[in-house]
Amino acid sequence: MTTPKIALVTGGSRGLGKNMALNLAQEGIDVLLTYRSNETEARATVQEIERIGRKAAALRLDTAHTTGFDTFFEQVTHTLQVAFGTGRFDFLINNAGTGVNALIADTTEEQFDQMVNVHLKGVYFLTQKALPLLNDGGRIINISSGLTRYSFAGQSAYASMKSAVETFTRYLALEVGARGIAANVVAPGGVVTDFDGGVMRDPNVQAYAIGATALGRVGQPEDIGGVVAFLCSEKANWINGQRIEVTGGMNL
Numbered sequence: 001m002t003t004p005k006i007a008l009v010t011g012g013s014r015g016l017g018k019n020m021a022l023n024l025a026q027e028g029i030d031v032l033l034t035y036r037s038n039e040t041e042a043r044a045t046v047q048e049i050e051r052i053g054r055k056a057a058a059l060r061l062d063t064a065h066t067t068g069f070d071t072f073f074e075q076v077t078h079t080l081q082v083a084f085g086t087g088r089f090d091f092l093i094n095n096a097g098t099g100v101n102a103l104i105a106d107t108t109e110e111q112f113d114q115m116v117n118v119h120l121k122g123v124y125f126l127t128q129k130a131l132p133l134l135n136d137g138g139r140i141i142n143i144s145s146g147l148t149r150y151s152f153a154g155q156s157a158y159a160s161m162k163s164a165v166e167t168f169t170r171y172l173a174l175e176v177g178a179r180g181i182a183a184n185v186v187a188p189g190g191v192v193t194d195f196d197g198g199v200m201r202d203p204n205v206q207a208y209a210i211g212a213t214a215l216g217r218v219g220q221p222e223d224i225g226g227v228v229a230f231l232c233s234e235k236a237n238w239i240n241g242q243r244i245e246v247t248g249g250m251n252l
Contacts, residue, residue, distance in 0.1 A: 003086075004028065004029065004030050004054070004055070005028075005029045005030070005090040005091065005232070006029065006030045006031070006032060006080070006084055006086070006088075006089040006090055006091070007021075007024045007029050007030070007031050007032070007089065007090065007091035007092075007093060007232065008032045008033075008034075008076070008089050008091065008092050008093065008130065009021050009024070009031060009032070009033045009034070009093045009095060010033075010034045010061060010063060010093065010094055010095050010096035010126070011033075011034060011035070011036070011063075011095045011096030011097065012031065012033025012034060012035070012042075012045065012058075012093075012095065013033055013034075013035040013038060013041045013042035013044075013045045013058065014035075014038070014041055014045070014193075014194065015191075015193035015194060015195055015221060016095060016143070016188065016191060016193060016195070016221050016224050016225070017033065017093075017095040017096065018045050018221070019221035019222055019224060019225035020093060020095060020224065020225040020228045020229070021033050021045060021049060021056075021225075022045075022048060022049065022052070022225060023222075023225035023226050023228065023229035024091070024225075024228070024229050024232060025049040025052040025053075025054040025056070026052060026229070027229045027232070027233060028054070029054065029090075029091070029229075029232065030054050030055040030056065030084055031049050031054065031055075031056045031057075032056070032057050032058075032059065032076065032079060032080070032083075032084070032089065033045060033046070033056070033057075033058050033059075034058065034059050034060065034061035034063075034096065035058055035059075035060060035061070036060070036061065036062050036063075036096070037060075039058070039060070042058035043058060045058070046058050055083060055084055056083075057079050057083040057084075059072065059075050059076065059079060061096070063096045063097075063117075063118055063122035063123070063126060064114065064117040064118045064122055065117070066117075066121060066122060066125045066126075069125060069126060069129050070129070073129050073130070073133065076089075076133065077133065080133075087133070088133050088134065088135050089133060089134060089135065089138075090134070090135045090137075090138040090139070090232075091138055091139045091140075091141070091232045092127065092130050092134060092138070092139070092140045092141070093140075093141045093143070093228060094123045094126065094127065094140070094141070094142045094143060094165075095143045096118070096122075097118055097119055097143070097195075098114070098118055098195075098196075099155075099158050099195055099196030099197075099199075100114065100115060100157055100158055100196075101154040101155065101196060101197075101199070102154055102157070103153060103154055103156075104156050107156065107157050111157060112157050115157045115158055115160075115161045116161060118161075119158070119161035119162060119164075119165060120161045120164050120165060120168075123142060123165055123168070124168060127140060127142075127172065131176065134181065136179045136180050136181065137179070137180040137181065138179075138180075138181050139181065139182050139183070139184070139231060139232050139236075140169075140172060140176070140181060140182070140183040140184075141183075141184055141185070141186055141228055141231055141232070142165050142166075142168070142169045142172075142183070142184075142185050142186075143185075143186055143187075143188070144162040144163075144165055144166050144185045144186065144187040144243065145158070145159060145162045145187055145188065145189075146187050146188065146189040146190075146245055146247040146250055146251075147159035147162065148162050148163045148166060148187060148243075149187070149245065149251075150250065150251040162187075165185070166185050166187075166243055169183050169184065169185045169241065169243075170183075170241050173240050173241035174241070177240065182231075182236075182237075182239060182240040182241075183240065183241065184231055184239055184240065184241065184242050184243070184244065185242065185243040185244065186224065186227055186228055186231070186244050186246060187243055187244065187245045187246065187247070188219060188223075188224045188246050188247065189209075189213070189219050189245070189246065189247025189248060189250045190205070190209045190218055190219055190247075190250070191218070191219035191220060191221060191223065191224060192206075192218055192219065192220055192221075193221060200218060200219075206218050209250065212250050212251050213247065213248045213249055213250045214248060214249030214250075214252055215248035215249055216248075217248065219246070219247065219248060223246060223248070224246055227244060227246050231244070
């Protein structure tokens with residue numbers, strides 16, 4: 001009998017991360033997800049995964065604070081042993097994040113530093129500390145944004161960090177390749193979630209996005225989760241160091 005694979009999904013309790021977690025579970029993968037503040041929401045997602053028939057657990061993590069990463073991975077090790085019967089996992093999905101909408105002239109150092117800490121420093125050092133627990137032959141998927149290819153006023157700080165993550169991913173793919181670990185980027189476009197204050201729920205924003213998108217609609221969480229699950233499947237064995245944009249053809 002094949003041993004089930006396990007994915008660690010940051011920010012996996014809601015929005016895109018939740019859909020990723022559910023899609024992974026539907027592919028027979030157990031899930032350890034993280035949440036920043038809403039434990040009730042996280043537990044509800046765990047229960048949904050368990051109803052699919054997979055094991056799941058949730059741990060609190062604020063990816064903006066690297067000083068807590070050692071303690072977090074102690075908890076990860078304990079949880080893997082207790083809830084999953086192992087000491088290692090197979091897939092790391094760096095999804096957790098927040099947005100900031102401010103013109104360059106108005107962006108504060110505090111806002112900029114928050115983007116650095118969450119989207120670049122947090123991803124870099126969380127990945128670094130995860131590597132000893134990641135099985136050879138595993139996968140790392142970093143979530144970026146369509147905003148690294150096209151531009152919207154007010155998104156410079158957020159998009160700059162995502163561009164850096166894309167560069168980091170290529171170097172990561174090079175350095176962990178000897179262990180058979182592939183690293184890739186998934187870059188969603190505008191998706192209707194609560195991200196960045198739920199901006200994509202605004203009818204005016206949606207109307208613009210629809211007009212700029214070749215497939216003529218806005219994105220939904222289920223448009224993204226399946227792509228992440230695919231990259232964790234055997235069918236994606238030879239994809240490495242790549243950026244996969246999932247925007248429906250926005251601003252082509």
